[in-house]
Amino acid sequence: MDARPDLSELLLIGLDRGSPVPVLRQLYLQLRQAILSGAVPPAGRLPPSRGLAARLGVARNTVVAAYEQLVAEGLAEGRVGAGTRVPRDLPAIPELPAPMPAPPAATPVAQHYGSEPFNTGRTGWDERTQRIWRALTLRRLSTPDQAMFGYADPRGARGLREAIAAYLRAARAVRCDPDQVVVTAGAQQAIDLVLRVLLRPGDAAWVEDPCYPAIRAALEANGARLVPVPVDAQGLRLSPGLEPARLAYVTPSAQYPTGAVLTMPRRLELLAWARRTEAYVLEDDYDSEFRYAGRPLASLQGIDGAGRVIYVGTFSKVLFPGLRLGYAVLPPALLEPVLAARLRTDWHPATLAEGVVTDFLAEGHFTQHLRRMRMQYRVARDALAAALAAHLPGRLTAEVPEQGMKLLAGLAPGLSDVALAEAAAQAGVIVRPVSPMYLTAPPRQALMLGFSGHAPAALHRAARALAAACG
Numbered sequence: 001m002d003a004r005p006d007l008s009e010l011l012l013i014g015l016d017r018g019s020p021v022p023v024l025r026q027l028y029l030q031l032r033q034a035i036l037s038g039a040v041p042p043a044g045r046l047p048p049s050r051g052l053a054a055r056l057g058v059a060r061n062t063v064v065a066a067y068e069q070l071v072a073e074g075l076a077e078g079r080v081g082a083g084t085r086v087p088r089d090l091p092a093i094p095e096l097p098a099p100m101p102a103p104p105a106a107t108p109v110a111q112h113y114g115s116e117p118f119n120t121g122r123t124g125w126d127e128r129t130q131r132i133w134r135a136l137t138l139r140r141l142s143t144p145d146q147a148m149f150g151y152a153d154p155r156g157a158r159g160l161r162e163a164i165a166a167y168l169r170a171a172r173a174v175r176c177d178p179d180q181v182v183v184t185a186g187a188q189q190a191i192d193l194v195l196r197v198l199l200r201p202g203d204a205a206w207v208e209d210p211c212y213p214a215i216r217a218a219l220e221a222n223g224a225r226l227v228p229v230p231v232d233a234q235g236l237r238l239s240p241g242l243e244p245a246r247l248a249y250v251t252p253s254a255q256y257p258t259g260a261v262l263t264m265p266r267r268l269e270l271l272a273w274a275r276r277t278e279a280y281v282l283e284d285d286y287d288s289e290f291r292y293a294g295r296p297l298a299s300l301q302g303i304d305g306a307g308r309v310i311y312v313g314t315f316s317k318v319l320f321p322g323l324r325l326g327y328a329v330l331p332p333a334l335l336e337p338v339l340a341a342r343l344r345t346d347w348h349p350a351t352l353a354e355g356v357v358t359d360f361l362a363e364g365h366f367t368q369h370l371r372r373m374r375m376q377y378r379v380a381r382d383a384l385a386a387a388l389a390a391h392l393p394g395r396l397t398a399e400v401p402e403q404g405m406k407l408l409a410g411l412a413p414g415l416s417d418v419a420l421a422e423a424a425a426q427a428g429v430i431v432r433p434v435s436p437m438y439l440t441a442p443p444r445q446a447l448m449l450g451f452s453g454h455a456p457a458a459l460h461r462a463a464r465a466l467a468a469a470c471g
């Protein structure tokens with residue numbers, strides 16, 4: 001059976017009554033073109049004659065006559081009960097356009113985002129969460145509330161903003177009112193919108209060196225001139241000689257990619273700079289929820305009394321990245337310009353996804369999901385560390401993190417992280433090389449390995465494959 005849907009009723013045909021070309025000929029020519037261009041594919045059905053005649057406001061005989069002409073030319077065939085179809089094998093027609101060259105299956109932009117270990121994007125999703133998610137989705141879809149099906153608030157649904165604000169106040173000590181929250185398509189969109197508003201071409205922006213590549217790309221696309229700021233074990237290291245900047249992009253709770261936590265003295269120093277120079281701090285708190293040891297530091301935003309911090313978070317880590325939901329907590333002065341930029345982009349978030357997440361948070365499932373995933377991820381983290389020690393001793397040194405969903409493994413001297421990542425990809429194992437994330441600081445040869453959402457046995461298998469790829 002042909003799995004393709006029958007689109008014949010949607011076929012684009014229009015008749016011009018004022019044209020000197022007779023209606024029958026217009027119809028014949030348009031159907032012929034539809035067949036030759038592939039709009040109706042080989043073996044595809046032409047619209048039923050009665051329906052097409054009604055749609056076009058012509059006599060059915062006119063449609064039948066056009067079909068008969070196509071049949072006579074071998075461009076269509078009529079069978080009782082099957083309607084009129086395009087033959088499976090079209091005759092060779094000189095005017096048949098050359099097929100468009102097929103685009104490559106993978107391009108540098110549409111990179112590989114599969115789920116193979118040690119892909120870092122993956123999250124856990126157990127049977128219990130799946131069951132709850134299904135029930136909440138059905139309930140939202142069954143609502144008689146028409147608001148769910150129409151255009152909505154560009155800030156995001158009020159209920160979701162309230163739930164996010166309550167969560168951030170409790171878990172991250174963020175100071176926020178639901179009306180400062182803008183729900184976005186992930187942290188990436190939140191940051192891009194803010195950059196569109198804050199940056200003028202050539203504005204300086206401080207970035208951590210090394211830096212998360214996707215946000216570096218967003219900064220550059222928005223005209224920023226990047227000013228690399230080195231990172232050490234205490235996070236971003238400011239120095240008196242740094243040139244002034246409009247903003248600083250930072251990942252204080254777990255620096256990407258090193259994992260360093262920005263210490264309190266450094267936080268205060270950064271906030272003092274922002275206040276003094278009226279710059280903004282863009283706090284990307286992408287990965288603070290899964291802690292396995294030690295005490296987390298509260299958000300930077302929570303200790304800023306001057307409205308200079310823009311806090312950004314995401315559901316990509318705590319739920320799943322395909323959901324495409326994140327948020328920004330904005331200083332009030334930025335709210336209107338960011339919402340204007342949002343309206344120009346995509347109007348508002350998808351209401352069904354918002355509704356489900358609102359209920360998931362408000363009804364307590366989120367906390368339970370986080371608790372279960374934290375346990376699962378800790379087991380996966382330990383399994384990965386053990387697997388690397390077993391299969392790659394002396395070549396990879398794992399730095400077991402106290403939080404998060406990925407670990408960094410330093411390479412023995414002489415090994416190249418880029419070469420190793422390429423060899424591993426050939427074996428179906430996805431690892432991220434860290435050295436390309438450096439701007440000007442001397443790059444470290446290390447791999448970033450995701451463990452969340454992968455079963456311990458799969459992590460062991462992947463470590464073995466990585467060892468084989470290592471040669």
Ligand SMILES: Cc1ncc(COP(=O)(O)O)c(C=O)c1O
Nearest residue numbers: 186187188212256286314316326
């Ligand atoms: C540093 C950093 N920021 C933000 C994100 C999340 O992006 P999004 O919410 O758009 O999925 C990620 C995801 O990997 C990340 O590593």
